[in-house]
Structures are given as C-alpha cells and as structure tokens.
Amino acid sequence: MKKLNRKNIGLEKKLPIKIVQFGEGNFLRAFIDYAIQQLNKKVDFNAGVAVVQPIERGLIHMLNEQDGLYTLFMKGVKKGQVIQDVELISNIVKGVDPYSNFAEYVSLAKEPSLEFIISNTTESGIAYVSSDTIEMQPPSSFPAKLTVLLFERFKHFNGDSKKGLTIIPCELINHNSETLKEIILQYIADWNLGDDFKSWLLQNNSFHSTLVDRIVPGYPKDEIESYNSQLDYQDNLIVAAETFFLWVIEGGEDLKQKLPFHKTDLDVKIVSDMQPYRTRKVRILNGAHTAMVPFSLLYGNTTVKETVDNSFTSSFINTAIFNEINETLKMDRDELNSFADEVLDRFRNPFIKHKLSDIALNSISKFKVRVLPSLLEYTAVYNKIPTNLTFSFACLIRFYKGVWQGKSLPINDSEEIVAAFKEIWSLNDYNKITQAVLENENFWDQDLTKINSLSKAIEIALKEIDENGIENGFTNFNKQF
Numbered sequence: 001m002k003k004l005n006r007k008n009i010g011l012e013k014k015l016p017i018k019i020v021q022f023g024e025g026n027f028l029r030a031f032i033d034y035a036i037q038q039l040n041k042k043v044d045f046n047a048g049v050a051v052v053q054p055i056e057r058g059l060i061h062m063l064n065e066q067d068g069l070y071t072l073f074m075k076g077v078k079k080g081q082v083i084q085d086v087e088l089i090s091n092i093v094k095g096v097d098p099y100s101n102f103a104e105y106v107s108l109a110k111e112p113s114l115e116f117i118i119s120n121t122t123e124s125g126i127a128y129v130s131s132d133t134i135e136m137q138p139p140s141s142f143p144a145k146l147t148v149l150l151f152e153r154f155k156h157f158n159g160d161s162k163k164g165l166t167i168i169p170c171e172l173i174n175h176n177s178e179t180l181k182e183i184i185l186q187y188i189a190d191w192n193l194g195d196d197f198k199s200w201l202l203q204n205n206s207f208h209s210t211l212v213d214r215i216v217p218g219y220p221k222d223e224i225e226s227y228n229s230q231l232d233y234q235d236n237l238i239v240a241a242e243t244f245f246l247w248v249i250e251g252g253e254d255l256k257q258k259l260p261f262h263k264t265d266l267d268v269k270i271v272s273d274m275q276p277y278r279t280r281k282v283r284i285l286n287g288a289h290t291a292m293v294p295f296s297l298l299y300g301n302t303t304v305k306e307t308v309d310n311s312f313t314s315s316f317i318n319t320a321i322f323n324e325i326n327e328t329l330k331m332d333r334d335e336l337n338s339f340a341d342e343v344l345d346r347f348r349n350p351f352i353k354h355k356l357s358d359i360a361l362n363s364i365s366k367f368k369v370r371v372l373p374s375l376l377e378y379t380a381v382y383n384k385i386p387t388n389l390t391f392s393f394a395c396l397i398r399f400y401k402g403v404w405q406g407k408s409l410p411i412n413d414s415e416e417i418v419a420a421f422k423e424i425w426s427l428n429d430y431n432k433i434t435q436a437v438l439e440n441e442n443f444w445d446q447d448l449t450k451i452n453s454l455s456k457a458i459e460i461a462l463k464e465i466d467e468n469g470i471e472n473g474f475t476n477f478n479k480q481f
Contacts, residue, residue, distance in 0.1 A: 001232070001233060002232070002233050003233065003234050004066045004235045005066055005069065006068075008233065009088070009090075011067075011069070011090050014048060015046060015048030016046065017048045017093055017108070017111045018048060018113050018114060019036065019048070019050070019117075020118075020149070021049050021052065022117070022118070022121055022145070023119055024060055025218075026239050027218075029089065029239050030218075031120075031214050032170065033049060037087070037090070038261075038264045039264060047116075048091055049093060050095075050111075051068070051092055052095075052098060052145070053097045056099045060096065060097045061097070063237065064095045065236075066235070068090070068092030069088060070088075070237035071086065071087070071227075072086070073086050073238065073239070073240045075351030076349055076352075077349060077350070077351075105145075106152050109153035110153070112163075115258070116165060118168045119146075119168075122171065122365075123171055123369050125141075126142065126171050126179050126180050127141055127183070128186055129141040129144060132144035132187070134148060134187075143180055144187055147184045147187040147191075153165070154197050161204045164203075166255070166258060167180070167205060167208070168210055170210050172286060172370075173369055174282075174369075177209040178207065178209065184201065185201075206251075208251050208255060209274060210248065211246070211248040211278045211282075212246075213247070215242045215346055215349070216242075217355065218240065218358060219237070219239065219240070220238060240352065242351075242352050246277075247269070250270075250272065250273065252270075252272065255270050276331065280329065280336065280339055282369065283325050284326070286366070286370040287325055287370045288320065289304070290359070290367055292313070292356070294360075294395040295391070295392050297410070298395055302356060303355055304352075305350070308344055308347045308348050309348070316388055316474065318344070319388050320386075320388040321340050321343075321344075322340060323388075324386035324389050327378060327381075328373075328377040328381065361412045362413055364417055364443055367396055371393070372393075372444065384453070385454060385481060387481045390457050390458065390461065391461050397433070397458065399411070401421070420440070430459045430462045431459050434458045437458075438451075457477075457481060460480060461477050
C-alpha cells in the first residue's frame with residue numbers, strides 16, 4: 001500500500017500560509033483544520049496552515065512525513081440515522097518544531113499572507129512562566145512563544161498596521177483570549193519590548209474568545225485495521241471524531257467577513273457574548289467527562305460509552321449532571337435538560353470509542369475549570385455538598401496515587417503535579433492527605449479546606465474507596481451525605 005504524501009496522492013500544490021496553529025493534536029486536526037478545509041472548499045478561502053508543536057515532545061515529525069496529510073473519520077447517529085463521513089485533510093502546509101528548528105519557527109512571523117493565530121494547548125497551556133525570556137529558543141510557554149512571534153512580525157514589517165493578526169485561542173478556559181492577551185502584555189513589560197510594539201499589539205491585532213465542541217477520541221488504535229481497510233494508502237495519523245460540531249467565537253461583523261462560515265454548513269456562531277454557550281457546555285459536557293474519568297476507571301470501565309451503558313456508573317453520572325450540575329446553572333431548566341440528554345446521546349455514540357485514559361490528560365487543571373465551579377456553587381446555594389461530584393473529587397485524588405489494585409493508573413500530568421501527589425500520598429493518613437490536597441492553592445487557586453464539610457466528606461470518601469471499592473464505597477458514602 002502506498003504511503004500517504006502529496007506526491008502519491010497528487011496534491012503537490014500547497015496553499016499560502018494564512019494560519020499559524022499552535023498544537024498538532026487530535027482535537028485541532030479534527031476540528032480547526034477540518035473547519036478551515038470546509039472554508040477552502042465552499043468559499044475558496046485559500047488558507048494554508050502552518051502547525052507549531054507547542055511542547056518539546058509531539059507529532060510534528062509524523063505530520064511532516066505525510067506532508068501534512070491525514071484522514072478524518074466522522075461517525076454518529078442523528079435522529080436515528082447513521083451518519084458517516086471520511087475526509088482527507090489537506091490544508092496543512094507544514095509542521096514546525098521550534099525546539100529543533102527555532103529559525104524556521106521565527107520565519108513564520110515574516111509570512112506576508114499570515115492573518116490568523118489559532119491555538120489549543122490544553123487548559124494548562126495559557127500560563128505565565130516568569131522564567132521565560134526572549135533570548136530562549138524557544139521560551140517554554142505558549143504565550144511566550146507567541147509574544148516572540150508577534151514581536152518578530154512587528155519588527156519585520158516595521159510596525160505596519162495592516163500586518164496585525166486575528167488571534168483565536170481555543171483552550172477551554174473562560175475568557176481565553178483576554179487571559180492570553182494579558183500574559184503577552186506582561187511579557188512585553190518583562191522583556192522591555194517597548195511602547196511602540198505594545199501599541200501595535202493592542203491597536204492592530206484582535207483577540208477573540210471561543211468555545212469549541214466536538215468529541216474527538218483520536219487515533220482509533222483498537223480498530224485501526226477496519227479504518228485502514230477503507231483507504232488505499234497507509235495513514236499513520238488517522239483521526240476519529242463524532243459528527244457533532246459547534247464553534248462559538250466572540251466577534252462582530254468584521255470577523256464574520258474574515259471567516260465567512262455562514263457560507264458553509266458548519267455550526268460556527270460568531271456572537272457578541274459566548275458566555276451562556278460556554279458555561280452550559282463546560283459544566284455539562286466537559287464537566288461530566290472530567291468527573292467520570294477517575295471514578296469510572298477505578299470502577300473498571302475503559303471508555304465513555306461503557307460508563308454510560310453500565311447501570312451503576314450511568315446512574316452516578318446522570319445524577320451528577322441533572323441533580324447537581326444543572327441545579328447550579330442560571331438557564332432555562334428544560335433547555336439545560338435537553339442539552340444534557342443530547343450530550344449523553346453523544347457519549348453513547350456506538351462509533352466512537354473514547355478511552356477514559358485519553359481524557360485523563362491534565363485532570364487536575366481540568367477538574368478546577370470544569371467541575372469545581374459546580375461543586376462550589378451547589379454547596380453555596382444549598383448549604384450542603386453535592387454527593388456525586390464530591391465523591392468524584394475523592395476519586396480524582398485517589399487516582400493520583402498512581403496505583404489501583406496492583407495496577408498502574410494512566411496519570412498524564414505535569415511533573416510538578418505528579419511529584420506533589422507522590423509526596424502527599426506518602427503521608428499515609430487520609431486526614432493529612434485530604435488537607436494537603438485541598439489547601440494546595442497551586443491546584444485550585446484557593447484553599448478548599450475553608451469549604452464547609454468538604455474536607456470531612458473527602459476524607460470519608462477516600463477511606464471508603466480504599467476499603468470497599470467504588471460501588472460499595474459510594475453506597476456507604478451516599479448514606480452519610
């Protein structure tokens with residue numbers, strides 16, 4: 001079988017670089033690059049994408065081996081009808097690894113056709129790292145790398161007002177563009193890059209907050225033979241995704257003209273305020289995902305579908321969503337419940353094998369953003385803890401011990417967080433462990449020991465989990481709260 005590359009497929013003509021994309025992972029390739037390809041097909045958008053690897057280890061070498069090409073399989077069920085679509089994504093012009101070729105990364109700033117910066121570097125990606133400097137090749141954080149790129153563009157084009165960029169971060173944190181801009185401004189100050197550059201950044205570049213929604217399990221390792229049998233070439237970067245697609249971007253008419261998605265079939269909403277969409281999606285869909293991961297893995301499930309198909313774990317997640325998360329949202333209850341029903345249908349998609357271990361990446365920062373707000377608001381409103389979300393929190397803490405019933409758990413987080421939990425679990429006392437986790441403001445941006453009843457509940461839940469397992473442990477815990 002022939003290798004997947006532009007020569008073998010007959011796609012040797014490359015598009016001009018209009019977009020620099022930070023991140024080469026499954027989600028961006030199944031979401032952003034797919035969306036841009038629809039613009040290219042439907043409205044002759046003529047946009048090529050240069051993909052930047054944001055961390056030292058990544059997939060850029062594999063992407064370049066296939067000349068930026070890969071196959072996207074989209075499967076789902078809508079109103080009882082099976083939907084399947086297969087598309088060869090071809091708009092990635094090149095992949096750039098700034099760790100191995102910093103000069104190539106800097107050269108992207110000089111592209112005259114460049115108009116957009118798009119990113120998804122996970123919730124932990126938009127972060128200020130005080131040790132980053134402009135002399136580093138490259139700096140460690142995504143915002144610092146972007147500051148370097150913008151400064152190089154400002155210098156190369158002599159502050160040309162027409163060479164500013166439209167910056168659209170897709171990381172799942174609230175006000176993602178505002179946060180990113182503030183960090184860039186901090187680096188401008190730290191690095192003494194000057195008022196002229198600061199003015200150019202603020203006046204000639206635009207920042208747009210976003211909400212992204214599509215379940216992307218990624219590379220279908222367990223079913224790869226079935227997927228490969230549908231192709232006449234060898235693809236090492238196949239991506240599987242659901243058919244559902246929603247992209248909400250804050251912006252006005254000018255952005256609609258720059259990104260004419262209204263001329264495609266994609267559900268892209270360019271709106272003045274995306275907060276209602278974001279809160280609903282992050283709390284219900286992402287919150288349910290994050291809440292289920294440690295709980296369901298410790299129970300013995302391996303996928304999202306197994307979780308919502310199993311009577312015990314399904315009941316647990318349903319209660320967490322409908323009786324706890326939805327109770328904290330200030331939106332129409334029927335609308336919330338309808339959205340939640342749709343989310344659970346998406347979780348049950350028989351064509352998507354979404355591994356819980358794949359969702360486990362950076363679970364601490366995800367829990368802080370996606371689940372903790374519901375837990376805290378419920379406690380504040382009802383003056384009692386939400387039982388299921390609290391037990392899920394305990395499962396998260398137990399998960400980070402790293403071993404369960406003699407087997408290693410799929411922890412995938414920063415070295416600092418993993419090391420912190422190793423030290424915490426060495427305390428060998430549920431009370432001390434609970435206190436150490438909850439009072440750690442590096443995890444939660446606040447001291448959670450101040451939340452009424454939470455410390456005692458977590459301590460009891462941890463003991464129940466270890467002594468009686470997940471199902472019996474939860475049953476016992478639930479009787480007490």
